[in-house]
Amino acid sequence: MVSTKISNKHVVNYLLTFINIYGLHKPFSLLNKLKQQFILHQTATMTRKSLSVTSLFLIVTFFTSMAQQPSSGLKGKVVDSADNKALEYVTINIRTDSTAIRSILTDAMGKFEWTGLTPGKYMLTFVAVGYETKDLPIELTNNAPVLDLGDIPLAAGAEALDEVVVTATRPIVKQDIDRLTYDVQADPESKILTALDLLRKVPLLSVDGDENVLLQGNANYRIFINNKPSDMIARNPKEVLKAMPAESIQKIEVITTPPARYESEGLAGIINIVTNRNVDNGYRGSANLNYRAPAGGPGVGGSFTIKQGKFGASAYFGGSLSQRPQTQSNYERITHVGQPNILLQNGFNEGRSNFTYLGTELSYDIDSLNLITGEIGFNLGQFDNDLSQFSNTNTLDGAPLQGFNMYNRGKNRWDGYNGGLNYQKGFKRNKEQLLTFSYRFSSYSDGQDNRMRITDRLNYQVPDYNQTNDGTQDEHTIQLDYVHPVSKLNIEGGVKGIFRLNHSDFRSANFDEASDSFIEDPTQTNTYENNQYILSAYNSYQYKLEKWGFSAGMRAEQTIVKADFISNDANVDQNYFNFIPSIAINHILKQGKTLNLGYTQRIQRPGIWNLNPFVNRSNPNFEYSGNPDLRPVLNNNFNLRYSSFGKASINVGLNYSFANNTIQQLINYNAETGVSRFTFENIGKDRSLGTNISINYPITKKLNFNVSGDMSYVWLEGVVDGQKTSNSGMRGYIYGGLGYLFEDGWRINGNFSYSSPYIMLQGQSNAFPYYGISASKDLIKDKLSLSGSISNPFNKFRSYINDMTGPNFTQSSFSQNYYRYFNMSLSYRFGRLKDEIRKNRRGIKNDDASGGGGQQGGN
Template structure:
């Protein structure tokens, strides 16, 4: 693999020099400046600067960055300069001879309210915006997620994969931090996978993929950060949209987005309701071996019938205290009910195929999930150069209740009641130094309190009862500082973050208490070099960690199956990771390529392993698989990825991504197995040394057909992968969508087919206790959701389809964008 990485690095640098433009000659000058909103002095990102060479009639130009700055390199000549931004009045500078570097200073654009209904967008912004520090996926442009959920949105983001069970991974790693508007949130809930399926895609404006976070961000998440930005109206006056979706299998969704903005206030709301049904299938074929020979076989066929109804609402009020400061309060509420019915047919056979027993297991589970979150944000822009103070307070409550009645030859009932209360305090201070330097410092306090009561009622009181009552407290106080500057073509951002963590785990059932305290420092380095306006390199280093969550620490057993059980491990310690990322960005006219090579070294790695236990089931000794997280020695992960956008015309747009990675795990695990009949104990030693390569790729095409019908196709393939205990097959899926604007462009119809070939299935072979000497081999097939066909209708009033949210960046993530 080392040779492969070396070749890749050589290819990357070779491409750089092949496509690099010549260094600027003495005939080249730079035109720079900053563009802001005249009313609020907020920087305008994506404002367009157009340069027309009077002598050659050649037109060139550029766009502003996150902070409103532009820096355009052109030959010496006589230029006519104009500055444009959607819904703002264009400013034109008279033709002038420019023979030396020229700074146009701060250019203030005034809003042109009369033009809102007559905007013509010359070049539609691509679905994925590529930055030096992050990739931004704009949800509004994507038809294939209309009527979907946050989980569907993330599954279409470059570098991200969501498996059929809802687990989110970034560059092949599941240890990714998910934030809402730059902060931990009750919206993600107690169970992240389930919560993401409840948040409608229509509530999401964009997703930011941050693979080399600076010190400003939490250190949590060794693979990086996914920051989900919710919609916040920014246009003046009263405007909004209504969205209705129907689908098969049953899917009814509706949402309303309303916005009222004046000189002093901005009121924005989003309400949504959904009623969905999701059939699915699970098959498990377990072969039990004795001395390498099959002793018996157990087959479980399970059908899911999941129904859920839910409401979510988000109401925010932004008050403009003056032109430099504002106060924003937001309330988010979610209330959902689910009913999951699973029917499992269980059969067992001897080696000759003779039936040993048959049974039917029915699990009827009800679930309620309620979330309430209040947040308060204060922003003070001391001046228009970026001197800024931001204060945040957030309070969230999440309640979850699950109750399951299990009917088979040994009926049982289990219930789970969980309550989580989270508080956040945050302060961020930004001080520009000169024109090209910036100092930042801040504090964040996260305080989490969770109680979980898990109760199992068995028909046979003599059987093992996994009931458990847990109290979990985690307090994290973090301080950070960073400094960045730009010197000619070179830019840097150095930072360090200190986090003080205290975790208390109280097992009330067994009257055991565990306390863990640790203080850690997390340095970050981000370097950038702009060879030309269209070509640049980035190099990032960050130290990050993965804290075990409450569910990973809670030793209760999941009772979905009598022979396959999941539980937590109260002895887990954090995983620490050193990450390196080398990126390359190049634009060749209509083609944009963003690529990177990355390497991560993790110690104390948390891995969920399969171990074997012998338990009495129906009076017979039975091997039971227990899945439990443990700390292994280390893991090395390396890989490369590239994302490309090609827009040959307004009617034809392509994008694609490819990610290849290898991970190498080193570690041994020993545990004891006790025979329930004889009481004898034996020690099992497992070696988890493994090297595996895998990859996934995504392709997206958007075509404008006759009658202005938009056609979008998305293909995704995740390659097969292996580890010390399992082999997983590859997965191919395809989505298809057609869109048509109606009602004088105020309405849009979208027909969407998700998983066209009904092929999104998770198939794996697991070996326990080890691949080399298994006592049982499990073949599993799982399909969470069948093919979905839906029709979506959106109606907009007092707003244009392509209207730009001009201030959507002013409260971006937690304190602003990267330097």
């Protein structure tokens, strides 16, 4: 809820807005509605002066007399002064001297039009939540029957006026021509949730039982932070999102039809998380302390912004310590080749983790047309895991074949840093004309260390062994963008170069009893380099009419891959070229209702995590490795979406996608070694047809309801071990929430979700429900708030089950995650801001490599 104070003279304007909405042709029913509305507002927290029914009747009589006089008219469009975007549903009051005449609202394109006015001098007052109130004097004459006011800019940061408090609800979901935007600051639960929990509520997104985020049921997409790729989130999305408080996020954009200026990677689209970066003269900050139990621990997060003169800076930060108590896992595998047998494996594991991140953005205004911005960030984390496994292999009639007990103390560590510099030049002829030059550098490292100790052997000769894998990725990006508006047409173009240097040093050492030491195994040791060079150019056009919007573009990309196995002099070279089209159409049916149609192609380039041939043998019976021979995948996406924004916010969509030669994670069983190998291959054909819906409805001023979900039918085909394999089925997700605001300021929210099984080429997972309740209260208004939540109080564990089949085996895996959570959070906001800082409006957005986001698989 957003509150704005206005003086008594604006009460009449407020009531006249309702006159316009309900219509002037029903004066007596109008008076009843106005009277009811006025009585409701008399119960507000501030004292209001009464307005007599007689005054209201005189106003209606005045309108009637005005309608009978010779008429004139005016029209115009209200826009944001910072980015020239149209402002929808702005209240416009018209008066002569101090007498109010009429009030109307702008439409979804920011436009308004009045007729039936007599020639003379008037004062227009523009009122919008979050913007300064603006008065505009005008004069209507007989010489110009319709006065065109053109674009009328409003500046952000309205001042609070006196006496009456009018409460308005901000729309949480907004549909643009190529994306859906979730306004996090309009969601009262943002004070309570982590970023991962919040993503459950965003239309088109879902979170599965293993805390992987899916976009329309698809695990292949890209996640940005502030329109830029994030190294820390590419490899560890769950850790980052659980450590990031939702309160530090301004909005989440789900881009289903990315325009040509975006890199083409991410089959399902892009998720862009925009943090609170509004920096003004002065300073403002927030800090959040939280604790999660029984699985979890303490966490801290927040943001800080400051501006002094031409210099401004913003930062977001966070950290967490987490303890995962012991959980259980097991495998069951039945093989049908060689000597048929059954493997039973039970495991118990517990772990500890820590994670820290910091991102900063700097800005310096040289003058009104020249701007320099920069960025610096780093992240650091580690996960320690203790795993005990008990493995037994028997014939189908129960005779023992093999057995052992194994203990593994494993460590995963990661760290990274990045920096960037942008120069933006504006032009006097048009502030939308921009030339931007950007450079960005990032470095990321990922280390894995497993130490396996084996006891109680039965026919199992594999010695104790150690494994390490140290990987790094350095990336340089240089980009030039140009934006040129021509009337209603906006033209964009640019060139870009990305240079990635990937390095992996993996080693394995077996225990030698004779020397009582570990000796390196050359068959499991190598140094691997994979360098990618991507050169691209794009051109796009956006054209807007009163009720239509069109966006179209083309991107050309040349990719060169050079892979080198340094230890054995083997090489893999790839070179491919792609044209990537994108089209989006937006049609305004009537005020608050739009229809969107989009088509784009997307590329899935295999990332280093998919390509790295390192074999993870932390579980001796089940190995994981990448495939350096993988090639990119081209996917075609079509979507149609209807949006309605009134009292209820409604989005309904249809989507269809298809791709050939997709990258699938496969399982192959080797009868000679008794080992199942997980790896990736280009063998799939994917098709998906689905629908999605989201509704946000304020039942009353205190009670709000929202529901969202998606459902699709998928068809998967591929060849596994020379045999044609196929699978199909429904994939779906539904989320619902109900929130209530009490008189004393307490807010309570209840929510639930349900995910259907996830369909894979060789099997599927199980379904699972999720439910929770949360509460919050401002202890000091707009300064200090306390919140708490309970998730799944009647389910201690979530069981995650995967059933897989192959030509010669069937397999089922079971693992537990802690599912019952209790969370407490304390948030403090401080500081005071004035004028808005300028931000670079174009920058580097690398979204061309897979392996981030909701990447499934065990590599």
